[in-house]
Structures are given as structure tokens and as C-alpha cells.
Amino acid sequence: xKKYLKSINLMELLRPIxxxxxxxxxxxxxxxxxxxxxxxxxxxxxxxxxxxxxLKVSLFTYTIVNLPQVxxxxxxxGFVYAxxxxxxxxxxxxxxxxxxxxxxxxxxxAFVGVEILIALQGAGIxxxxxxxxxxxxxxxxxxxxxxxxxxxxxxxxxxxxxxLRNAPRLVPLIxxxxxxxxxxxxxxxxxxxxxxxxxxIFPTFGNFDNRLVFGKLPMGTTEIPLGIPIKSVIVxxxxxxxxxxxxxxxxxxxxxxxxxxxxxxxxTASLMGINVNRIIAITFLVGGSLGGAAGLLYAxxxxxxxxxxxxxxxxxxxxxxxLGGIGNITGALLGGIVLGMLETFAGAYLSAFTMGAAGSExxxxxxxxxxxxxxxxxxxxxxxxxxxxxx
Amino acid sequence: MLKRSFAVLALLVIASMILTACGSTGTTTGTQAAPAAAxxxxxxxxxxxxxxxxxxxxxxxxxxxxxxxxTQLSGPLTAMGFTVQLAPYDDMANPDxxxxxxxxxxxxPSILCVVGHYNSGVQIPSSEVYHSxxxxxxxxxxxxxxxxxxxYPEINRIVGRDDVQGVVxxxxxASKGMKSVYxxxxxxxYGQGIAEFFQKEAQAKGMQVLGFQGTEEKxxxxxxxxxxxxxxxxxxxxxxxxxxxxxxxxxxxxxxxNGMFLSDDGFDSSDAAKIAGQELLGGAGTFYSTVSGPAxxxxxxxxxxxxxxxxxxxxxxxxxxxxxxxxxxxLAAIExxxxxxxxxxxxxxxxxSAVRALKDFKGITGTYNFNSIGDPTTSKYFVIQxxxxxxxxxxxxxxxxxxxxxxxAPQQ
Numbered sequence: 001x002k003k004y005l006k007s008i009n010l011m012e013l014l015r016p017i018x019x020x021x022x023x024x025x026x027x028x029x030x031x032x033x034x035x036x037x038x039x040x041x042x043x044x045x046x047x048x049x050x051x052x053x054x055l056k057v058s059l060f061t062y063t064i065v066n067l068p069q070v071x072x073x074x075x076x077x078g079f080v081y082a083x084x085x086x087x088x089x090x091x092x093x094x095x096x097x098x099x100x101x102x103x104x105x106x107x108x109x110a111f112v113g114v115e116i117l118i119a120l121q122g123a124g125i126x127x128x129x130x131x132x133x134x135x136x137x138x139x140x141x142x143x144x145x146x147x148x149x150x151x152x153x154x155x156x157x158x159x160x161x162x163x164l165r166n167a168p169r170l171v172p173l174i175x176x177x178x179x180x181x182x183x184x185x186x187x188x189x190x191x192x193x194x195x196x197x198x199x200x201i202f203p204t205f206g207n208f209d210n211r212l213v214f215g216k217l218p219m220g221t222t223e224i225p226l227g228i229p230i231k232s233v234i235v236x237x238x239x240x241x242x243x244x245x246x247x248x249x250x251x252x253x254x255x256x257x258x259x260x261x262x263x264x265x266x267x268t269a270s271l272m273g274i275n276v277n278r279i280i281a282i283t284f285l286v287g288g289s290l291g292g293a294a295g296l297l298y299a300x301x302x303x304x305x306x307x308x309x310x311x312x313x314x315x316x317x318x319x320x321x322x323l324g325g326i327g328n329i330t331g332a333l334l335g336g337i338v339l340g341m342l343e344t345f346a347g348a349y350l351s352a353f354t355m356g357a358a359g360s361e362x363x364x365x366x367x368x369x370x371x372x373x374x375x376x377x378x379x380x381x382x383x384x385x386x387x388x389x390x391x
Numbered sequence: 392m393l394k395r396s397f398a399v400l401a402l403l404v405i406a407s408m409i410l411t412a413c414g415s416t417g418t419t420t421g422t423q424a425a426p427a428a429a430x431x432x433x434x435x436x437x438x439x440x441x442x443x444x445x446x447x448x449x450x451x452x453x454x455x456x457x458x459x460x461x462t463q464l465s466g467p468l469t470a471m472g473f474t475v476q477l478a479p480y481d482d483m484a485n486p487d488x489x490x491x492x493x494x495x496x497x498x499x500p501s502i503l504c505v506v507g508h509y510n511s512g513v514q515i516p517s518s519e520v521y522h523s524x525x526x527x528x529x530x531x532x533x534x535x536x537x538x539x540x541x542x543y544p545e546i547n548r549i550v551g552r553d554d555v556q557g558v559v560x561x562x563x564x565a566s567k568g569m570k571s572v573y574x575x576x577x578x579x580x581y582g583q584g585i586a587e588f589f590q591k592e593a594q595a596k597g598m599q600v601l602g603f604q605g606t607e608e609k610x611x612x613x614x615x616x617x618x619x620x621x622x623x624x625x626x627x628x629x630x631x632x633x634x635x636x637x638x639x640x641x642x643x644x645x646x647x648x649n650g651m652f653l654s655d656d657g658f659d660s661s662d663a664a665k666i667a668g669q670e671l672l673g674g675a676g677t678f679y680s681t682v683s684g685p686a687x688x689x690x691x692x693x694x695x696x697x698x699x700x701x702x703x704x705x706x707x708x709x710x711x712x713x714x715x716x717x718x719x720x721x722l723a724a725i726e727x728x729x730x731x732x733x734x735x736x737x738x739x740x741x742x743x744s745a746v747r748a749l750k751d752f753k754g755i756t757g758t759y760n761f762n763s764i765g766d767p768t769t770s771k772y773f774v775i776q777x778x779x780x781x782x783x784x785x786x787x788x789x790x791x792x793x794x795x796x797x798x799x800a801p802q803q
Contacts, residue, residue, distance in 0.1 A: 055601075201662070204669070225647035302638070303610075347613070347614020352618060360615045
């Protein structure tokens with residue numbers, strides 16, 4: 001036992017936490033400084049006067065009072081993106097192709113978990129369960145979602161990607177798009193046949209909808225409550241655990257070493273006695289189950305899912321992976337957090353800064369505009385494509 | 392984007408497959424009864440509504456209501472020797488699909504009348520196709536003014552209009568003493584239309600409109616809620632469908648917003664309670680205006696509700712009764728036109744003018760006369776308060792206001 005404990009590489013366990021803290025605080029600080037500076041300048045223009053006429057508060061105060069809540073929301077969204085981005089980045093690291101069907105793996109995880117919870121609720125178990133048991137049920141639903149999503153990812157690799165492994169690079173890409181449609185409509189078909197409708201709603205149970213309230217910030221004539229819903233805390237903690245686990249798996253275990261070596265050079269790795277097919281399957285299993293877990297977390301946070309639920313989070317997460325530097329696990333975390341923050345900042349402040357002309361509906365234009373700028377100056381992403389240690 | 396249009400295409404294929412499957416099972420009895428019915432004797436009436444997707448809960452009952460009316464009221468036409476069939480189409484709440492279906496519909500000469508749609512955004516482009524073919528359309532649910540203001544002789548509706556519905560909502564807010572509102576809409580012809588009329592009337596009533604925004608977001612409303620919390624309006628108005636509104640209301644209430652939620656008839660679905668539940672009852676409550684009360688508020692719907700439950704095993708969703716009446720109007724018009732045409736199958740043009748010519752048609756949801764552009768001469772508007780977080784109790788939501796209002800005079 002002692003020997004086993006000793007073999008745990010504490011450094012690798014703690015490293016991602018440190019990185020996450022640095023990334024979160026860093027992007028929060030940078031973005032906060034930018035909006036505050038902008039607010040300070042605009043305060044003396046017509047923009048500030050318009051807001052003052054409407055809400056009896058200066059633009060600078062408005063910005064600073066809303067800031068804590070925006071940071072919390074941005075961070076939560078960022079963690080969701082980061083967990084999905086990991087799936088894209090792992091597969092890219094090993095196979096150098098974009099698995100577009102990952103967004104459907106995400107949807108499968110969400111559906112399996114939510115169906116189990118709906119069944120439990122239908123049986124009357126959920127409504128009368130204690131707080132502890134509701135967390136247990138949530139955890140079980142998530143495990144089931146991870147298992148099915150991981151299984152689906154492995155099957156997908158075996159059926160649709162492995163036969164094409166030595167084909168030109170565009171071929172598996174098209175195959176991935178095909179798998180993506182196939183899975184979307186399979187979910188739709190299965191749900192329609194078994195439940196009669198394919199829009200599912202996350203059941204209300206436990207205390208997930210409650211809110212930890214930290215207090216109220218006065219602003220002009222009103223007060224802004226500051227708080228975080230318990231489900232957001234769950235999302236952040238679960239994402240954190242997954243990231244730590246994945247980092248440990250890749251950087252401190254034998255399997256991880258094999259994954260890294262396959263990523264570096266597939267044929268040499270196989271000469272060294274590594275079963276390349278098995279390692280690639282494991283990569284899909286791990287990436288898929290992370291995606292499945294992210295799907296359930298998404299359903300928990302945003303309540304409503306349909307078979308196409310994976311499309312936008314998938315697109316955003318893929319973007320996050322590219323933003324951070326595709327193939328690079330740390331980059332996926334950073335990219336997810338930065339994109340989540342950017343989107344939330346843009347959504348929350350755009351209407352005040354443009355005098356209501358452009359509301360939060362334009363947040364994506366803004367967030368992706370910045371993304372284009374970043375990629376112009378750093379085409380390999382913020383942290384670069386990690387070539388020597390891809391997966 | 393490429394991926395999305397592919398997805399739509401794939402959906403279309405599947406939907407059409409499902410539809411043909413449904414269609415064949417649904418009509419087997421009819422075809423068996425009259426296997427060799429000369430094609431000249433078959434009259435079809437089409438329905439178009441979302442049978443799949445977000446809004447299929449309501450859309451499927453539009454089809455079911457029409458089906459029930461066809462079964463119960465096609466007697467006179469059958470007696471004249473015609474075979475009357477329903478041709479249900481799934482518009483997926485999508486304008487492109489609606490128009491594609493409409494083209495199929497007009498190319499089938501046995502279709503003489505269309506009951507549909509649920510979404511104004513789908514009805515408006517699709518009805519251009521009906522108009523070009525002179526095919527009569529009776530709408531059970533479309534409230535956008537443009538549906539009738541184009542003045543097409545074939546296009547009619549039996550419900551009220553958004554320019555009145557937005558006004559009803561704003562008047563209600565004013566009567567509740569609301570001083571400020573924040574208006575959000577879903578960027579569709581329907582939602583944005585209603586929201587604009589609401590905004591206009593709210594300003595006329597002296598309320599402060601603190602924001603006016605459109606969004607297609609379906610899950611994460613946090614960035615939209617931040618400015619709402621900062622503005623702290625007395626009421627939040629959503630112009631659009633429940634699938635967005637309920638999620639927005641839930642997240643805003645969770646966030647600590649205590650004002651009133653107000654929406655339109657797109658909110659009228661039990662799934663709203665399934666999504667938002669308890670959050671709808673908190674704060675100053677949740678209200679929605681509608682052109683269609685629960686079937687039970689109309690005096691003559693008791694038999695319809697019993698028959699509907701017997702046939703489909705659930706309570707009728709909103710607009711099912713209107714759909715029943717729309718089908719009844721189609722059948723009556725075809726019957727009148729056929730009689731005027733020596734008991735032969737009438738032309739589409741004859742059916743269309745027969746619809747417009749109906750006098751004091753007595754349906755289960757009211758007595759209908761159409762004005763020169765196809766609006767009913769009076770329509771009912773309701774303001775309803777959500778009373779229970781339990782989706783099965785949705786039909787027991789209470790009506791707080793009922794109004795009979797005539798449509799704005801047609802502008803020629």
C-alpha cells in the first residue's frame with residue numbers, strides 16, 4: 001500500500017490545478033482591466049450619459065458592480081467548454097484529425113444520463129430521495145452517460161475511422177461528419193420510438209437549483225444579488241476532477257506514456273511493442289467518456305436537451321481547442337476558459353457599451369472576432385501546438 | 392453552417408419517411424373502404440404543423456384536432472359520393488420545410504383546402520405558394536398581422552392578431568401597475584412582431600421600456616440576464632415560444648429576479664411548466680396573453696374534449712379546438728362549393744370563395760364571419776396566469792382577463 005501511494009506522482013496531480021488557477025485569474029484579470037478601462041473612457045461620452053439617464057448610475061459603476069457575476073458565469077461556461085474541448089484535442093493529438101462526431105458523443109452522454117434520471121423520477125424514487133441520495137443518483141447517471149458515450153466513441157473509431165487510418169486526411173474528416181449526422185438522427189429515432197418525443201427536460205430534484213448567495217451589491221436605485229447556483233458549483237468541481245484525472249492519466253501513468261508515444265510517432269511506438277490500435281481505442285474511450293460526462297453536466301446546467309444539443313457546444317469547444325493550441329491538453333483548458341469568459345463578457349456588456357444598439361445576441365460575433373485576431377498573431381493557438389508531447 | 396444545412400436535409404428525409412409511414416397507416420381504412428374510388432372522387436384536406444421538434448406537442452394536436460373534425464363532420468361529403476382524406480404534413484416549424492411541403496401540396500390536385508400552420512414565420516412564406524395556386528388556407532393559430540394584411544382571397548384565420556395581442560399584454564401590465572418593462576424576443580416574424588407591438592403600447596401607456604433585444608439562444612441566458620438584473624424592470628416580456636421563454640424565466644428567477652414574467656400565446660404549452668416549474672410561481676408570477684384559451688373556456692367544447700380524450704388519450708393542447716373548427720370550415724366550404732357545382736368536385740377557386748362567403752359559421756370555439764381580408768370579425772383574447780408547477784395541471788391555469796376585440800380595419 002505504501003509503495004502504491006509512493007508511486008503516485010503528486011506533482012502531476014497538482015499541476016493542472018495550478019494551471020487552472022493561473023488561467024482563470026489571468027483571463028479574468030485581463031478582460032476585467034479591458035472592460036473597466038473601456039467603461040472609464042466611455043463614461044464621459046454619450047454612452048455613459050445614455051446609461052445614466054436610464055439607470056441613474058455611471059457606466060463605470062455599472063461595469064464594476066456586474067463584474068463579479070459575469071466572472072462567475074464566464075468561468076462556469078468556460079469549464080463546460082474545456083471539458084468538451086479535451087475530447088477534440090486528445091483525438092487530434094493522437095491521430096491528427098478532427099473528430100466532428102465528438103459533439104454527438106456529448107449529446108449521447110446527456111441523453112443517457114437524463115433518460116435514467118427521468119426513469120428514476122417516473123418510478124417516484126427521485127422525488128423522495130434524501131439530499132445525499134440525489135447526489136448519488138446524479139453521479140450514477142453521469143457514470144452511465146460516460147460509459148455509453150465512451151463505448152460509442154470506441155465503436156465509432158473501430159467502424160468509421162480505423163479502416164481509413166492510412167487514407168488521405170480529408171477522408172476520415174468526411175467520415176466523421178457522416179458519423180455525426182448518423183448519431184444525431186439515431187438519437188432522434190431512438191428517442192422518438194421509445195418516448196414519443198426527443199426534447200428531454202432534466203428533472204428537478206435535489207438542491208441543484210438552489211443558489212449560494214454571497215450578498216447584494218448596491219447599484220443606483222437597485223441591488224444586484226451576487227451568487228452562484230449549486231449546479232454551477234457541481235459543474236466546476238466535476239470538470240476540475242476530470243481535468244486532474246486526465247492530466248494524471250496522460251502524464252504520469254504507463255498508458256499515458258504509451259498514448260504520448262503513439263502521438264509522437266505511431267510506427268516507432270509499435271516497434272517498441274506498443275499495441276497502437278489498443279492505445280487509439282483507449283484515447284477514444286477516455287475522450288468519449290469525458291464528452292459524455294460534459295453532456296450530462298450541460299443538461300444539468302441548462303435543463304433542456306435535444307438530439308442537436310451538441311452542435312453549438314461542440315463548435316465552441318472545437319474553437320476553444322484551436323484557440324488554446326490543438327493537440328495540447330493545457331491549451332484546451334486555457335482556450336475553453338478564455339472563450340467562455342469572452343462570450344459572457346461580450347453578452348453582458350455589449351448592450352450597455354453600444355447604448356442598446358447591439359444586444360447580447362451579437363456576443364458570438366464579438367468573441368469570434370477576437371478569436372480571429374488571436375489566431376492571426378498566434379496561428380498555432382495561445383499555447384501552440386504541442387508537438388513534442390501532443391496528447 | 393454547412394453541417395447545419397446538412398442536418399436539416401437529413402431531418403427532411405427522415406421526416407418524410409416517418410410521414411409516409413404515418414400516412415399509410417392512417418388512411419388504410421379509407422382506401423380499403425373505397426379501394427377503387429375513382430381518383431376524381433377523392434377530396435383531400437392537408438394539415439401543416441410541426442409534428443417533430445420543439446413544438447411538436449402543440450403541432451401534433453393541430454393535426455389530431457383536424458383529424459377528429461374530418462372523422463366526425465365529413466358525413467355530408469361522403470353522402471355526396473366523395474372520399475374525404477386527411478393529408479398531414481410536418482413543417483418542422485421551419486419556413487423552408489413549410490414551403491417545400493406547400494409546393495407538394497399544391498401539386499396534388501385532390502387537395503382542396505389546407506389547415507395550418509402553427510408558426511406565423513412558416514405560414515407567411517408557405518401561404519405565398521397556396522396563393523399562387525389559389526388554394527384555400529384556414530389558419531387555426533397564426534397571429535402575425537401579415538398573414539391576412541396581404542389581402543389574399545384564399546388566406547383566412549380564425550384567431551386574433553399580434554398587433555392586438557401585444558396590446559392586450561401591455562394593457563394588462565399597465566393595469567397591474569407595472570412602471571418598467573424589459574422586452575426580449577426570438578427574432579422570428581411572430582415573436583419580434585408581438586414584441587414590437589407590446590413595446591409600442593407599453594410606451595403609449597407611460598411605461599419605461601428598459602431594453603429591447605432579440606436572441607436565438609436556447610440554453611445559456613446568463614449574458615442576457617445580467618443587463619436585466621441591472622435594469623431591474625417591474626416585468627420581463629418575452630415575445631416568442633415557450634422553449635426559449637421557460638428556460639429564460641427559470642434562469643432569471645434562479646438568479647434572484649422577483650418581478651413579473653409576461654409572454655404571449657407561444658408560451659401556452661405544458662412543457663413550459665416542465666422546464667421552469669416552481670420558478671413560474673415565484674415573484675410577481677407568470678402571465679401570458681393568448682388568442683386561444685384552454686379548450687374548456689369555450690362554451691361548446693365539452694363534447695370535443697371528451698371525444699378528443701377518447702381518441703388520443705390526452706387533453707387537447709391549445710389550438711386543437713381551433714384546428715377542429717378550421718377543418719370544419721374547410722369541409723363546410725367544400726360542401727357548399729360542391730353543391731353549387733352540381734355535386735361535382737369544385738375547383739380550388741370555388742372553395743376559396745366559399746370559405747370567405749360563409750355566414751355565421753357556428754364552430755365549437757365561436758361563430759365565425761370573415762372580413763374582406765380573412766380575419767374573423769371578432770376574436771377572443773385572454774390573459775392567463777400560471778397556477779401550478781405541475782405540467783399535468785397546465786389546463787387549470789386561470790384566466791384573469793377575457794376580451795372580445797375586432798381586428799383593425801383592413802387597409803386597402
